Amino acid sequence: MRPLREYRLADWRRLRPLTHFLKTRRYRRITEEHLRRPARAGDLDVIRASMRDRQALVAIAFNDPEVIGWQVRLLRRHLPGVLYLVADNSTHDVAAGEIRSVCERHGAGWLRLPRVAWERGVTSRSHGLALNWVWRNLIRPAGPASFGFIDHDLFPIAPDDPFRWLDRQDFYGHVRSAGTRWFLWAGFCFFRFDHVRGLPLDFGQDWFNGLDTGGANWNVLYSAARRAGLCEEPLRELALDVAGKTEHIQQFGQWLHLGDMSGGDRPGAAGIRARKRAAVARLIAPCLAGAEEDSGSPQ
Numbered sequence: 001m002r003p004l005r006e007y008r009l010a011d012w013r014r015l016r017p018l019t020h021f022l023k024t025r026r027y028r029r030i031t032e033e034h035l036r037r038p039a040r041a042g043d044l045d046v047i048r049a050s051m052r053d054r055q056a057l058v059a060i061a062f063n064d065p066e067v068i069g070w071q072v073r074l075l076r077r078h079l080p081g082v083l084y085l086v087a088d089n090s091t092h093d094v095a096a097g098e099i100r101s102v103c104e105r106h107g108a109g110w111l112r113l114p115r116v117a118w119e120r121g122v123t124s125r126s127h128g129l130a131l132n133w134v135w136r137n138l139i140r141p142a143g144p145a146s147f148g149f150i151d152h153d154l155f156p157i158a159p160d161d162p163f164r165w166l167d168r169q170d171f172y173g174h175v176r177s178a179g180t181r182w183f184l185w186a187g188f189c190f191f192r193f194d195h196v197r198g199l200p201l202d203f204g205q206d207w208f209n210g211l212d213t214g215g216a217n218w219n220v221l222y223s224a225a226r227r228a229g230l231c232e233e234p235l236r237e238l239a240l241d242v243a244g245k246t247e248h249i250q251q252f253g254q255w256l257h258l259g260d261m262s263g264g265d266r267p268g269a270a271g272i273r274a275r276k277r278a279a280v281a282r283l284i285a286p287c288l289a290g291a292e293e294d295s296g297s298p299q
Contacts, residue, residue, distance in 0.1 A: 027125075031204065034114065034129050035136045041100070042111035044138065047085060050109060051142035054083045055163045058139070059152045060130050061088045065098035067153045067258060070284060072106045073291040078156040078254075082163070085109040086152075087138070089116070089130040111138070128204030128213045131186060135201055144193050148173075149203070151187035153258035157287050160254040162190050165231050170195040171221070174252055175232045178210035183222055186214035188233060188252055196221065240279045247276050256280065 057079070061068050068086060075084050086103050088110060090096040096112055103110035113133055116126045131149060139147050146166050165172035173189035175182050186203055202216035211218060237248040238256070250257040258280050 027204070030117075031129060031132060031202075034116065035133055037114035037133075039137070040112040040114060041096075042109075044111065047109045047111055048138060048142040051083060051085075051139070051144045051147075053143065053145050055081070056083045056085060056139070056142075056144040056147045057150060058085045058087055058134055058147065059150050059154075060127060060134075061086050061090060061099050061152045062127075063090045063092050063095040064152060065095060065102050067155075068099050069102045069106075070155055070281075070288065071150075071152060072102065072108050073288055074155050074157070074284070076106065077287070077291040078159045079161065083109070083144075085111070087130060087134045088112045089126065091115075124205060124213045127186065128216070131203035131213070132201075135203060139193070140197065143197070146190065146192050148190035149186055149188075151257065154187060154252075155256045155258070155284055155287075156254050157256055157284060158254040162188075162233070166190060166192045169231060170225070172231060173233060174235060175227070175230070176212065176215075178215070181209055181211060181215070181218050181223075182227060183211055183215040183218055186212075187257065188255065189214060240276065240283070242272070242275045242279050247272070247279070249276070249280060256284065 057075070059068070059071060072084060072086075075082065086099065086108055088096050088099050090099060090112070100110050100112070102108075113130050116129055134149075146163055148162065162172060171184060171189065171191045173184035174187075176185050199220050201220060203214050204216045205211060205213055206216045206218060209215065209218065233252045233255075236251050238251045240247050240249060250259060258277065
């Protein structure tokens, strides 16, 4: 919740400090309960051992085997020295099984996260819980040299090493702002482990301060850092010709972000999503063609 000094008289009249306090306590209780749940599948001890003193890149998967297949192949080609792991937050067993098969075929680590007992179903809060579970149960006990989180639909289309920036700063990624506060977007963020190992990191949301997934780290991490001089990955919009119409996807340096491409409430949104996905597939096809297709390890 916000500091009490930031609540205005109108907020006090509506008892917002009290309701925000109670909701925050409830969210924290749900998070702590979730973090104590075991993984549904995968060998946690083996994965921990593989991460020690390495550069570890963790993708949070969600019901989409195809994008994981694209991602692992492109990472093998463009970031061959990085340990790539998939933390599967899928709600569908069939999709989870297919994602596991993709990971096994390409030698990537795979772990199925515990089921999210959140009454609102699939939301960004589920993503935050997944990130926090991975931090608490996998990354912090493993002790990598550095680690990063990426969305499952983020693809490197050329050689790139975002970990290189950690030689000059303690974290790196795409910065998002909300007023005077800012945070690293949870879909592309990297950290020096020795800088954060003792911090109570929270990759969830802080909606009362306007901060999306990853923003709850404002109080424990970002508020103590200087934004000025911080190297960050800017966002630009890449125009695509989709069935004669211009559509846009996000690009972060050498990384393309497919995104949910929902089409909003426009008529034929499902068709728009399918055509945009096909356009992205055509765009990355040359990169995929150049990637190794065997089942060797990407590490």
